[in-house]
Amino acid sequence: MGNATMAIVQDTDVLTTAAPKRRLTMSQRESAWGLFFLSPWLIGLALFTAIPMIVSFALSFTDFNLLTPGSTKFVGIDNYLRMFSDRATTDSFLVTVKFAVLGVPLTIFLALGIAILVNQRLLIGKRVFRTFFFMPVQIPLVASTIIWIDFLNGQTGWLKFILEGIAHPLGSLISVVPGLGGVGTEFQNYLAPDWFNSTTWAVPGLVLIGVWGIGNMMLIFLAGLQAVPTELYEAARVDGAGPWSQFLHVTLPMISPVFFYNLLLNIIGAAQYFTQVYVIAGPLGNPDHQTFVYNLNLYNEAWTYNHMGYGCALAWLMFVIILGISVALFRTSARWVFYAGGDR
């Protein structure tokens, strides 16, 4: 009897719990497989990101030096204090800020402008134009920088011929106007800058090279523009909105998430700027340290002078600043970034 009841109980047990039990093992198996597939990334994350970050943070409080690692001493926050009194660091910080302030807005709006242009209904041969505006990004960075060094050369560079070729005849035209002779002469005598040998024009020269690299941003803006539903434009037109008003009240809000993404990546890119300036200006940021960006300083400290502890501190300062800017952008984004559907 006892056995029979047991069997019955067991039977109902099987009936009621078998299915959920099976699902449990299946989901366990699923997550085991999932973790197996994620494992390359998880191992890499630990090995090449998480542990190095911890080590870097720890080293930033030491005077670690690769040649004599045995004599490493804990120096507290000395490395961080040193940044404020170290002219090279404060100057390099300001150069990077100057580069970002000039370059980020210019490249973003230019990328948006060109995206709008190559999205124009009226443009013939859109695909060809998109390819050519995008192409410079794909030229190896060192090679494209070398092209620009000579293209901007103050004696034989083509930009000089273009600028002076526009300014000089324009000056002759202006001088014909009575009372504007002085302005005309000034245009006639205009001398194009010798970009990378001039303390004033070196950073704007870097910005100009940056303009050549807007291809990625342009494509992302383009995709954003194409994702705007045409009904919105039709509705705006019915309400009597002109092209400018449509752009301001339909296009801009609809592409604001893409704008936000481009802005964030562009700022991070400006903070990490290195290769072009190293090729043009060398490790010292010629002329007269005017192009001595933050990462040149970091590179010199860590690899030329072997101050790796200080180098880690510099890297962490940059990380904290980028993080701060990102957080600030995300905070303000609620006010100006519009997510269609409103589910974010």
Place this chain on the structure above:
Amino acid sequence: MTHIATPVETGARTVRQRRARRLGSQLSVTVFAGALCFLFILPLIYMLSASLSDPAMASVPDKPLWPAIEEMVDYTDPSTGRVSHLVVYDVPELGGDWALLERKIDAPSTFVNPTTGEIKTATVNTFGLKPLWKFYVTFDNFTSAWNQIEPNYVSLFKNTLIIAIFGTIGATLSAIIVAYGFARFRIPGRDGLFLVLIGTIMLPFQVVLIPQFILFHAIGWTPSLLPLIVPHYFANAYNVFLLRQYFLTLPRELDEAAMMDGASPFRVLTSVIIPQSWPAIIAVVLFHFFFAWNDFLGPLIYTTGNEDLWPIAVGLQTFNTTYRNAGAPTTIQAGALISLIVPVAIFFVAQRVFMRGVVISGVEK
């Protein structure tokens, strides 16, 4: 009758007018875009022109923008029989083109007519004369760049290809596997992990650069190419993101059908997911290949001290600093041109896949 004809006629005219106006605005937009695009690719035209130009002409003022040399003529002195190589100038004082035989300052200089051999003298500021230019292309710059670059192009390209090919294999395989894990498997804490993945895109690599260098130094991998290849076998966030977005758009029914037939998750990946995802996978392949061809700071740090390990980016940079002060930009431009032929050719062949890949990874956020 006239009452009916008139509206038809004006209707036809307005249609034609509208079509003409549309064509007009199409043309003006296209011309504007064309001009802008021309400015955009002008540096490339410069490189082409400079690298084909005679290096001796590079520093001559007022040289035309196309590859050109000064027009020269051989003149045989009738009395001595000596042959001299003379530059032909446009001499307005003598009316026409004359070769400068003898230059005198503050006295009449001697000129020879290049066709008739007639000799004339004139008091001219010979330094203000404009030479005649003729179109002239030389490939000498390419041979000198090829011969001068340290250590040599074969070694530079070999190293670049090793880094690019082995790195691309690792980056692509690992990204496919990890993206599959994120797209198809319910794992506790998956969304949190995915946020971490996105976060690493924004992490400046400088933060981990020094400890990574110390690590590779400690295990004896510096200088070597391994630090530029091996880390890519552990999936890059950008590529994973791109592939995951693509995998999510694939219908699950096919996976499930394969599972029903007893396929393992690995089998589903290789015979269901991958065959549907070639556009995205090729985009990842191209991204990494171009990244590897472009990367400069990594090779700079990991190959210093051994030029036999240099990839093209480091070799070209060194070539530029060595020869920039020695003069000829023409040679350096030729050197740059040699180094960009392969990536630019690949770009033009695969540009559509490539540009779609940028869009997938950028917009889907």
